[in-house]
Amino acid sequence: xRATVMYAAGDVRVVNVPDVxxxxxxxxxxxxxxxxxxxxxxxxxRDMAQNEQGQNMGHEAIGVVEAVGSEVRKxxxxxxxxxxxxxxDGTCDLCHxxxxxxxxxxxxxxxAPGMGAQAEALRIPFxxxxxxxxxxxxxxxxMASLLTLSDVMGTGHHAARIAQVAPGKxxxxxxxxxxxxxxxxxxxxxxxxxxxxxxxxxxxxxxxxEFGATHVVTERGEEATxxxxxxxxxxxxxxxxxxxxxxxxxxxAVDIARAGGAIGRVGVPHYASVPAVQTFFKNVTVGGGPAPxxxxxxxxxxxxxxxxxxxxxxFDRTIGLEETPRGYQAMDSREAIKVLIQL
Ligand SMILES: [Zn+2]
Numbered sequence: 001x002r003a004t005v006m007y008a009a010g011d012v013r014v015v016n017v018p019d020v021x022x023x024x025x026x027x028x029x030x031x032x033x034x035x036x037x038x039x040x041x042x043x044x045x046r047d048m049a050q051n052e053q054g055q056n057m058g059h060e061a062i063g064v065v066e067a068v069g070s071e072v073r074k075x076x077x078x079x080x081x082x083x084x085x086x087x088x089d090g091t092c093d094l095c096h097x098x099x100x101x102x103x104x105x106x107x108x109x110x111x112a113p114g115m116g117a118q119a120e121a122l123r124i125p126f127x128x129x130x131x132x133x134x135x136x137x138x139x140x141x142x143m144a145s146l147l148t149l150s151d152v153m154g155t156g157h158h159a160a161r162i163a164q165v166a167p168g169k170x171x172x173x174x175x176x177x178x179x180x181x182x183x184x185x186x187x188x189x190x191x192x193x194x195x196x197x198x199x200x201x202x203x204x205x206x207x208x209x210e211f212g213a214t215h216v217v218t219e220r221g222e223e224a225t226x227x228x229x230x231x232x233x234x235x236x237x238x239x240x241x242x243x244x245x246x247x248x249x250x251x252x253a254v255d256i257a258r259a260g261g262a263i264g265r266v267g268v269p270h271y272a273s274v275p276a277v278q279t280f281f282k283n284v285t286v287g288g289g290p291a292p293x294x295x296x297x298x299x300x301x302x303x304x305x306x307x308x309x310x311x312x313x314x315f316d317r318t319i320g321l322e323e324t325p326r327g328y329q330a331m332d333s334r335e336a337i338k339v340l341i342q343l
Pocket of ligand 1: 088089090091092093094095096100102103104105106
């Protein structure tokens with residue numbers, strides 16, 4: 001079968017790999033119908049050291065179940081399923097807590113052979129705990145939005161939840177990438193009164209406004225902080241969604257947070273620490289991490305199925321599997337916000 005493998009920074013290829021097979025009795029094999037490229041895939045695309053084995057890429061997919069192991073009870077062959085970016089047994093205490101990304105038997109897709117989603121098929125551990133079967137033969141036009149429930153929309157929702165977004169609050173979203181845009185959708189959905197999007201790309205900022213952003217800040221650093229203060233009567237935002245993960249974005253998040261407010265971090269941190277003294281004296285809550293998107297599908301799915309939210313609009317390019325390397329280039333050069341791979 002064909003699968004996307006990265007061998008070094010800038011060197012990603014679609015290659016022939018052995019067909020995936022069931023390994024554990026709790027496994028399923030999913031034939032991928034839609035996958036995509038994540039902003040987090042761009043980190044190795046920029047800095048991965050040469051590796052002859054390569055890394056199987058992709059952790060977001062919708063597909064059809066092709067085979068199930070002997071101990072799989074709920075998932076059936078032929079089910080159309082959402083594959084969250086992490087696998088989880090669905091039975092441990094942490095899964096019951098709704099933090100499936102910390103499942104004691106869990107792990108992440110897109111880093112082991114046969115377990116990358118930018119491929120014709122992949123092996124799913126703990127199929128019953130991991131996969132989310134779509135209720136009916138969902139409308140094809142909704143597939144892009146449904147695909148976002150495997151990561152990006154759930155991640156934006158997680159940022160908003162951790163940042164304690166609530167009706168009447170002032171919210172700032174740092175980052176106009178796909179996660180930040182989904183953070184805007186989430187903040188609007190949760191009733192925020194003011195939603196400030198912070199980014200630099202006119203097309204993305206326009207989309208953010210269509211999703212519900214009320215203000216746009218294009219400055220960076222200290223100027224951005226001043227701008228957000230002006231927009232919030234000098235106080236800062238109650239809720240800050242940090243959707244980038246750089247040192248500067250982490251510092252900005254703290255600078256623009258209102259005293260007593262909260263920061264939801266979902267950009268994988270490429271920095272060492274959050275300013276401890278500053279967050280202490282501002283009484284700012286800092287939280288976040290890999291979003292337990294599996295837990296959020298129940299809540300977000302009806303809004304997608306009924307068209308109340310359209311997170312699939314973050315996909316501004318659709319390609320075939322063989323064109324995946326070009327998709328990486330397009331996202332890396334900011335030509336595309338997020339690329340959907342249609343199989
Ligand atoms: Zn678990």
